[in-house]
Amino acid sequence: MVTLVLTAISIQVMNFVLNNKINYTNMKAFYKIFTLIIFTSLFIVSCEVEDTTGDSSLNYTATSITISASENDFTVSESSMTDSQSYTITASIPEPVAVDLVIDLSNTSGTATNGSDFEFDKEIIIYSGQTSATGNVTIHKTADVEGDEDFSIDFSCKANASINDLTFNATITDDFINDLIGFTFDWSGSYTYSPFGGAEVTIDYCEIDMDFLLFDSDFNMLAIFDAATSSCPEHFDLSGLADGTYYLVADMWANPLAGLNTNQDLPITISYDQEYFGSGEFIFSGYNTNDSSGTLIIGVVEVSGGYNYVVTP
Numbered sequence: 001m002v003t004l005v006l007t008a009i010s011i012q013v014m015n016f017v018l019n020n021k022i023n024y025t026n027m028k029a030f031y032k033i034f035t036l037i038i039f040t041s042l043f044i045v046s047c048e049v050e051d052t053t054g055d056s057s058l059n060y061t062a063t064s065i066t067i068s069a070s071e072n073d074f075t076v077s078e079s080s081m082t083d084s085q086s087y088t089i090t091a092s093i094p095e096p097v098a099v100d101l102v103i104d105l106s107n108t109s110g111t112a113t114n115g116s117d118f119e120f121d122k123e124i125i126i127y128s129g130q131t132s133a134t135g136n137v138t139i140h141k142t143a144d145v146e147g148d149e150d151f152s153i154d155f156s157c158k159a160n161a162s163i164n165d166l167t168f169n170a171t172i173t174d175d176f177i178n179d180l181i182g183f184t185f186d187w188s189g190s191y192t193y194s195p196f197g198g199a200e201v202t203i204d205y206c207e208i209d210m211d212f213l214l215f216d217s218d219f220n221m222l223a224i225f226d227a228a229t230s231s232c233p234e235h236f237d238l239s240g241l242a243d244g245t246y247y248l249v250a251d252m253w254a255n256p257l258a259g260l261n262t263n264q265d266l267p268i269t270i271s272y273d274q275e276y277f278g279s280g281e282f283i284f285s286g287y288n289t290n291d292s293s294g295t296l297i298i299g300v301v302e303v304s305g306g307y308n309y310v311v312t313p
Contacts, residue, residue, distance in 0.1 A: 110151030143276030
């Protein structure tokens with residue numbers, strides 16, 4: 001191309017010399033024409049060169065992109081998943097090319113919700129000089145009651161390239177429903193005082209032996225969670241409860257601090273968490289360090305649908 005441009009310039013120069021007398025005035029005109037031809041030639045040359053790589057865009061030929069998946073047209077059980085589960089999408093070409101190839105991914109159909117039930121990389125880029133690149137499709141364990149769902153992902157490329165006709169398809173079945181709720185009871189704390197005006201003494205509330213019980217709506221005891229002396233906080237899990245009302249009960253089994261007459265509030269912090277559904281916390285203030293024993297209702301648990309827990313003080 002450069003040779004053709006220079007040849008054109010030479011022809012213009014010769015025509016000008018033959019058809020004009022070279023004097024001062026003509027020389028000025030000649031200079032203007034020569035300058036215009038040079039800049040035009042450089043512009044034409046620059047437009048035929050790819051800006052980022054320097055390769056000629058005129059010599060670019062189409063390539064073939066192959067899309068493959070680590071797994072496709074499959075069904076996944078949400079309840080069997082340990083956590084989110086990912087699948088690899090691979091885009092490849094036979095040999096490197098001089099430009100970046102951008103493959104767009106789009107969710108084209110299905111009942112699953114993009115962004116919550118699943119998510120995916122929106123594009124895969126095979127960079128100049130490379131022959132492959134990968135992206136991910138991830139299915140999430142949501143614990144929503146939704147029934148069977150499916151989704152599809154298609155692939156396209158705007159570049160001068162062909163792409164194989166592949167659609168990524170997946171079906172999500174067997175909803176994961178978390179019917180387990182965990183409770184933590186914490187009565188830890190301390191109090192420092194000077195008995196009879198003498199040396200300071202600090203008492204540790206964890207020395208108090210507290211147990212936690214579960215009763216049904218007829219006040220039949222269903223479970224006892226025994227926290228040994230000096231064992232606090234205490235944690236236990238509930239699951240498999242039939243729909244209904246249940247009572248959380250604290251039982252002060254033994255209090256070696258009762259005879260010290262410290263007369264301090266003994267709050268119990270009750271926190272709970274049901275993964276994927278929610279958590280909360282409240283404080284029960286019915287005990288005092290002077291109490292030697294006592295069995296008190298500290299919270300109510302309502303169960304509905306086999307897994308929906310509502311906890312109130």
